[in-house]
Amino acid sequence: MKAQLNFLERQRQAGNHFPSIEHFIVNTPDINEQKVRRNYLRLLAWRGVKGKFLEALCLMATLTRMTPMGDSFEIELFAQEGPLRVQDQGVSCFIWTQQSVQSEKSGLKAVPDIVITKTPESVTTSNILSIIECKCRDSIGASELRGEFGKAYDLGSPSYILVSYNSVPQSVIDGGQVLGIDVQVFSLNTPERERFLRGERDVAEDMATRLALGRKRRMFLTAIENRASDVRRRGN
DNA sequence: GATGAACTAGGGCGAGACGT
DNA sequence: ACGTCTCGCCCTAGTTCATC
Known part of the structure; x- marks a missing residue:
């Protein structure tokens, strides 16, 4: 409107x-x-709205791999939401969307699309387990990737998944791997597009699998640890 | 020169804080 | 309650630079 x-x-x-x-x-x-x-x-x-739809798809795809806990909850898509109490592979955690969070380290604020935390009080840099960011811009390049790295570092999330609506160059996916940013492309913009259109594969199911793997991989934590070892070796 | 990547500038939108 | 301001996020469009 x-x-x-x-x-x-x-x-x-x-x-x-x-x-x-x-x-x-x-x-x-x-x-x-x-x-x-x-x-x-x-x-x-x-x-104007496709970003919101991608975000809603990611939220629903995340929830399909989790078990709701406690009282049944009603999910408001396209809005600020949380904490939704769930279990992820037997571990209790909480899902939030569009929550403002201030870094305890830098003091800077951020509003990640979807966050999973360990505790229900509020989203802080000491309880974040995983972050999902959705991007709908034409291309994602080095500056974008480094910007996301900065946010992941500041918020201190073990897992940071960047979901792109459009296809992404392999160099960016590779670069993301080194930086610990788990870059995932929306299924309909991958070479496997036709299989999804023919109904042989399901878009939401595919996204759920990718996001679950991303959470499990904890790529950002690994990248930070590897980088710290590198820098320490050089410094000694 | 053509092409693509990287960078810069700028505008719309919504949420939250704050003052009246 | 309302208006205003700031901030973060969303991009888009234009420019610069490197490579072939």
């Missing part, structure tokens, strides 16, 4: 006064042009 108002405002600034989105669409008598306008607006809308 806000996006529609902004679109109308941009049109107004360009000298085109449309009282509503419908007025913009029917402003042309050409039926085909009306279809083009509707599709254009749908694309604009999708561009």
